[in-house]
Amino acid sequence: MRAFAIFAGVALIGAMLFTIFSFTATPAAPSPAAEQPSRETLQERLKRVPGDHRGWAELASQYVDQARVTGDPSFYGKAEGALATAAKLNAGDDAVLTSQAALAAGRHEFTEAARLAGRAIDANPYGAAAYGVLADAKTQLGDLRGAQRAVDEMLGLRPGVAAFARASYAAELRGDTDKAREYLEYAHNDAFTPADQAYARYYLGELALHAGDLKTAADWYAKALRAYPAYTPALAGQARTAALGGDLNEALDLYDTVVKRLPLPQYLIEQGETRIKAGQPADWTLLQAQRKLFAAAGVRDDLTWAEFEADHGDPAAAVRHARAEYDRNRSLVAADALAWALLKAGKPAEALPYAKEATATGWRNPLLSYHRAVIEQALGRPARVDPTFDPTLPALARFS
Template sequence: MRAFAISAALALAGAMLFTILTFTATPEPLPVADAQRRETLQERLRRLPGDHRGWARLASQYVDQARVTGDPAYYGKAEGALATAARLDGRDDAVLAAQAALAAGRHEFTDAVRLAERAIAANPYGVAAYGVLADARAQLGDLRGAKRAVDRMMELHPGVPAFTRASYAAELRGDLGKAREYLEMAQNDAWAPADVAYTRYYLGELALHAGDLKSAADWYGKALTAYPAYTPALAGQARAAALGGRLTEALALYERVVERLPLPQYLIEQGETRIKAGQRADWTLLRAQRKLFAAAGVRDDLTWAEFEADHGDPATAVRHARAEYARNPNLVAADALAWALFKAGEPAEALRHAERATATGWRNPLLAYHRATIERALGRPARVDPAFDPTLSALARFS
């Protein structure tokens, strides 16, 4: 599922993801009176250690760095900064919003909702808290609640963060035209290079999931033109190349992707592309990343449910999928549970969850493939898209 974080906006969601895959521009250092020099936030906090909002902002930067670098150790640093901020003023909306963002980054979406709502109660005009609330409610399967939060964002500040979330809500309803329209509005509103890259990347994702690989690759290229360091767009190029049969090109791109950002999703995509090319997948780094994220307090049963269903032990996949769905009963978790149950030999129970995953009209090729395959196993008529390649299923996951 798509994760949303634009510049200073604190958000996630996104689905995907598998692990939270957001990207933000590197925060600018805070200016000081001397126009010849710019003071970093850390320097400011050494000078003004009682600045609770400064500590909250530092925590937010650490959360962003965890997402950008794939290093979950930044979550621990964020927790430390927030402990100081909360000691100074635990009722401030900026502190509460940063705490919500950290909870969301660790996939503790119930806590994220609680903290975001407290931030909103303290300041009903705080757009960042509504962003976290929208994404966390979506992760919990509360799409109506997520829409209310997005609508409020649109009222308060109809900019890039609001437009991208509105786009995702439309995509979940199956309204791809409206989803594209909102993303185009976001692109027109964006000015920072990272924001422009972000909007272009998701225009590429819409095209990719619609089967238009040429348009998708074009959008990914435009995203990298705007911001060459934007790794998701490089991964998008790798995806488009692999799905287009250009496996040597795709593998070269994936090498660059995982050197920059060895997130589990990218490692799984790389492994599947290697298998497709007749090579052996090496999951060593993936399993190491799993341990690192777990040690940092990140609960990511979704990634491991999907991975074990396709490449490991179906019983383990079911265990992870049930745990994920119990905490976060969203469409992606429902699909993961359905597929794990199917792989474990339980197609009847699997169908119930596959129907839940596709109930909103979301036209995602992976969901459609999973449901059709399950229905066929039960002897029901179902059309499997012949263009969908199940050997590269991770490349169709939700970003």
């Protein structure tokens, strides 16, 4: 999902992921050293000025972002260490609290993220970044009104790519795709770095993809890669459009590159489903290895495993993971995951209230709509399944 594309993923999303809507671009190739003055790195500055609590908080934020960009959860431990130093120096500073909130969000501890972001706002009501983390956390906790209030505050304080992207997602969750697209166009117009341009174009592509417009989606993904060739989510978008368009060989070639660059669980599941669709065996070995790495780094990702087990594993395990996620974070996606897990476990009557909750806001999410329709059909109720939806590739329909 867009709040976590990291933040996610999400999820990205989902990720999100969890996406804090910051992006650390790979720097351009530098000029020869003789032609440019030497620049002090943040680490060098902290060696020289170890009492700089904001510097330690900034370093922690960079580590959180690197965890998302690289898919390496060990950066969360590094962020935790930097924040421990920052907190010893000035625990009540808004920059320290905001970085702590971002770390909690990255680990999917959204209640703690919201608490810390609230403390940061109390310390400095004009800190736009804290409102961004608060909006993300509130979204994952199912408090869409609270998330919208935080987005509005952020828009008022610092309108730009990060704020417009969050406003777009908030509009999308309430079913207003026109407004969601409008905000993303604002983000695109405001973007001046290649990374920001790629980011905005990618999510314009995602909007088109989930509306069933593969051609427009592919065009936006291509434009994102022209702006920033190293932007892996756009390459994953191209793999999705190829798979959904029936070109499975092209999709698998693209997924091979995607997972070599960024072996996130979402991409590994998408690759596995595409292999199955192509008549090849799915190999979940790397996925299970990543699962252990993320757990060891303190990332609680019951949502991903609920969805995976429901579609490709043990329905009982799916229900356990889905209930754990829903009990902590009552987002629309968590409600959907619980509904689908319960259906797969043979409990459609128990599943239906959660499916209704997941679709209550008008969000035009094809996967959620499909899940609800199948649940209602299992109960003998009239329900229309979108004939264009491919149930063999569910991970490709999840919002990143």
